[in-house]
Amino acid sequence: MLKDITLGQFFPGKSILHRLDPRMKIVLSILYIVVIFLCKNLAAFAFITLFTAAMVVLSGISLRTILKGIKPLIFILAFTAIYNLFFYGGDRLLVKLGFIEIYYEGAMYAVAMVVRIVCLLVGSSVLLTYTTSPIMLTDGLERLLSPLSKLKLPVHEFSMMMTIALRFIPTLIEETDKIMNAQKARGSDFSSGSLVRRAKALIPILIPLFISSFRRAGDLAVAMECRCYRGGNGRTKMTQLHLSFRDFAMLFVILLCGAAVLLINRFVPGFSL
Amino acid sequence: MTDYLISVKDLSFTYPESEDAHREHPVLNHISLDIERGSFVCILGHNGSGKSTLAKLLNMILTPTSGQILIDGKDITDPQMTEEDIFEVRRSIGLVFQNPDNQLVATVVEEDVAFGPENLGIPPAEIRERVDNALRAVGMTEYAGHSPHQLSGGQKQRVAIAGLIAMLPKCIIFDESTAMLDPQGRKEVMNTIGMLNREKGITVLHITHNMDEAVAADRVIVINEGEIYLDGTPRQVFSEIDKLNAAGLDVPQVTALFAELRQCGFGLPADILSEEEGAELLASALT
Known part of the structure; x- marks a missing residue:
């Protein structure tokens, strides 16, 4: 019974995301989170959703696994959506049911928040936890x-x-x-x-x-x-990490994505946070 | 002059600050012994006889109360020993413990084998080479990418041995390393030990309870009550059945059988160790 517990959430594979240098992956995850928080309008959120979807496809992780990962968050997502929908004021009233008033801004805000949380979770797990073995993650963290x-x-x-x-x-x-x-x-x-x-x-x-x-x-x-252990001083490592072309390519892609989000924020009209 | 890798002179050890009064008496009491380079020595003794303590003294996990230990001619009881010297001793005298689970550090077999050389600060390319060689020597190459908990007890012990081989030791001490294994694992480990001794010329000190394992050694030392009780070839030691029994030790089954036959008045030799040998003698006695 206890043997079924999976360790971490790692799914072994050979996709480009699996093969990235763990140090780069940690950096990429941080950048990715920053990009999500840069999103200001609906077009930008749509863009980041597409980008996240593309990463999922790239990782080769099944959609079912991803959905399973979101499942525990359903309550938080529902709470966020309802809270923003009902209590976010604005000036374009959509529905009025007794004392409940739903504004256009509130509805948009609710969508934006839900998309943000889902992208945050799916993106970072696809980039890090699903595609990096715990030992690589530890190693990457240590070197970083x-x-x-x-x-x-x-x-x-x-x-x-x-x-x-x-x-x-x-x-x-x-x-x-x-x-x-x-x-x-x-x-x-x-x-x-x-x-x-x-x-x-x-x-x-x-x-x-x-x-x-x-x-x-x-x-x-x-x-x-x-076995002569005496802490980290003077210790060498058998496996050496090397940044390769694909690591920098991915870094470039994320930076490009960030730039795109900034441009969309500025030039595409519509509701803005 | 014989080439001794380990020379112990008048060694005594008492556990410091032990709370129970009965442990106050020394665990090892003025022991002297020499271990020849390249030999396969078995150390026997019942629980608490001080044999594991001796192993820990030899690689400086414990410090002797009095006496002298020379490893490769160097006095390791010298208070002037620097930290570098201590690590050099630990590198050259490897220790394999009883519980295979409690000595593997890393989550991947090859990473674990690399642990020792990494601690020594060896360049990465050379570590890779040593790890591959060590895994090949113990026949675990195909498990290099496995995680330790997927392995059987015997396989884990072989990984632990590989971890020491990768540090290029002069001597490996097995501290009851076969005690927790099933017969299959025991056989694997014993074969590996024999191979290391014969092919790599590594001096082996095998501490065990199992008399049948001791038969394979060049020399058997029996420790009792912190003193050397018997010392000689397996044949010499196991022919002293009464002395061994008095120290709470058994002899191999065949030897015991022959001893009983002798008591019944049959004129049979006392120093029979292997079953084949015994069977042949019995057959010729019967005809």
């Missing part, structure tokens, strides 16, 4: 932030912690399964009773899990020391 280690920020240590956490998640899941089975064999019941009761039933699982994690941590620390 490595200048900060000059300011005595423990960048290497954080990335090491991330790597170890990722390494041990499957191990701990396996162990949880084992402990749960052991407790079940002794007659414990995790699936019935009130919420409080079920939460209490988890204690005999968590405590052994905690203790064994500490033991594992101790063992691992000694093993790492035996």
Whole structure:
């Protein structure tokens, strides 16, 4: 049962988005988010939606996966839409139902906000989480932030912690399964009773899990020391990251997209935020 | 003069500040032993006999209370040792632990093998080469891109061994590395250990409970109560059945069988180690 949990949201593939340098992907994601927030009018939002759709196609991730990713946000999206629709004032009244007044501006604002949130989520997951393995992401982050280690920020240590956490998640899941089975064999019941009761039933699982994690941590620390680990100083890396033509091509595309949005904001008439 | 890789002289160790009073007595008590370069030595002893402590002392995870350890002629108990010297000792004396899960660091097999050389600051191209060679040596090349949790226990131990080989050690100490494995994994690891010793000339110190594994060694050392109890070839050591039993250790099944037959008055030798050998002797005795 616990084995079905997928780690992160990574979907292996060979698309151009998969093959980009992770450092570049992090930079691109930030730029992409900036571009979304630059959008001011409906035409610009339409443009960024198209752009996002194009990225989805490029990534080769199925539409179903993307929709699944949006699903948990439905409540927030609905709330945003309704809130803006009913409470955003303006001067072009569309509908009046008793005390409820819906303005043209409110309707536009609601659409814009929903599009913004959806693009933000879909775009950044297609660029980063769906197409980058967690280990690449950690690696990219470490190298991108490595200048900060000059300011005595423990960048290497954080990335090491991330790597170890990722390494041990499957191990701990396996162990949880084992402990749960052991407790079940002794007659414990995790699936019935009130919420409080079920939460209490988890204690005999968590405590052994905690203790064994500490033991594992101790063992691992000694093993790492035996393999000459002494932090990030003087450490080299086997895999080297290289920025290639496609990385710069993608950067150019995003910058172009940003420029297009600015132009649309300025020259295409219509409702503006 | 014989070429010793490891020389231990009058070594004692007591765990500092231990809370239980009964641990106050030394874990290792004035031990002296020499390990020849390129040999395959098995260290036997029941739980708490101090054999794992010895392993940790040899690669400087622990510091001896008194005595001297020479690795390749260099005194590692010298207080003048710099950090560089300590890491050099840890590089040349690799340690493989019992639990295969708790010694792999990275999420991908080849990244894990690269961990040691990366710590040594070796240039990337050379790390790549060492990793490929190490994986080939333990027969795990096809698993290079796998994640450790997809592997069996024996495979994980082989990855851990590859991680040490990539650091080009002189000696590898196996601290009960086969204890948690199933028979198949045990066989894989034992074959790998034998290969390393024979083909790569790596000195092997194999700490184990399993008597059948000890038979394969050049030399068997039995540690009991922190002291060296027996030391010799497997044949010499396993013929001392009474002494071994007194130390809480068994002998291989065949050896035990022959000992009982001798007690019943059959004129059979005491130093039988392999089942084939035993079967032949029995057959010739019966005809």
